Amino acid sequence: MDIFYLDTKNFSEKEIDEITAQSDRTFGSLKRQREYALGRFVVNYIAQNFYKIKCPKIEIKNKKPYFSDCNLNFSISHSKDIVLVAFDRFPLGADVEFMRRRDYAKLFDYYKLSPESKDAETFYRFWTEYEAEIKLQSKPQSTLTMKILPEYILTLASNQSFDIRAILRIYELKSPSASTKPKELMSLKLVNASIPNENTVVMQEINTASLEFFDPLNLKTE
Numbered sequence: 001m002d003i004f005y006l007d008t009k010n011f012s013e014k015e016i017d018e019i020t021a022q023s024d025r026t027f028g029s030l031k032r033q034r035e036y037a038l039g040r041f042v043v044n045y046i047a048q049n050f051y052k053i054k055c056p057k058i059e060i061k062n063k064k065p066y067f068s069d070c071n072l073n074f075s076i077s078h079s080k081d082i083v084l085v086a087f088d089r090f091p092l093g094a095d096v097e098f099m100r101r102r103d104y105a106k107l108f109d110y111y112k113l114s115p116e117s118k119d120a121e122t123f124y125r126f127w128t129e130y131e132a133e134i135k136l137q138s139k140p141q142s143t144l145t146m147k148i149l150p151e152y153i154l155t156l157a158s159n160q161s162f163d164i165r166a167i168l169r170i171y172e173l174k175s176p177s178a179s180t181k182p183k184e185l186m187s188l189k190l191v192n193a194s195i196p197n198e199n200t201v202v203m204q205e206i207n208t209a210s211l212e213f214f215d216p217l218n219l220k221t222e
Helices: 013-020 030-049 104-110 120-136 188-193
Strands: 002-007 058-061 064-067 073-079 082-088 092-098 142-149 152-158 169-174 202-206 212-214
Touching: 002 030, 002 142, 013 030, 030 073, 030 082, 064 073, 073 120, 082 092, 082 142, 082 152, 092 120, 104 120, 120 142, 120 152
Parallel strands: 002 169, 073 092
Antiparallel strands: 002 082, 058 064, 073 082, 092 152, 142 152, 142 212, 169 202
16 A cells, blocks of 8 residues: 655645646635645656556546556545545545644534543544545445644555555655756646656655554544
8 A cells, every 4th residue: 555645835836836727627716626636646646657557547436536447546635735645456545634723522522422532633533534434435444543744644444454554655745856947846737648757756755664653543422
């Protein structure tokens, strides 16, 4: 199982606008437009440059995107500045959330849950597990929850029974840092046409040993 994410704070407005302009869908909100375009950019870029799928085609089944011509599965998630895509050969669901300040006691009461601690981490562990299961569209056989960044929690859910942590690889996509040409991110147009571009993104592997992992969360119901 492989995870690829980008932090939009590490990209210029010009780079983000370059991707957004290539979007195949239009939304009323610029924020939603960017999230969609960046998610599809990561899917296309990784499919071609990591998994070597020449012309990935995406179709929607039961409101979930799939590659129409290969068995590689993916799940897209975004929250605040992070856009993330998880890939696996088996169906999966991924959800990442920024832990913003909220009235957590009130939220747990609303969902009729009675955890020992009504704090941000407990709530977002619950919420990402809930959302990842919805995206999986079946009962998870394996789940993994972690802090992928200090203020972000991620849950992965699979329909297969295995130790996700043992097979997990995480990569951050970064804007190119060194080039003799103006620093510009490869556009969706170039990605889809498989045109080489020396100003491509940088793919940096993250050491999972440094991440904080959580045991499955068993919340009491009232």
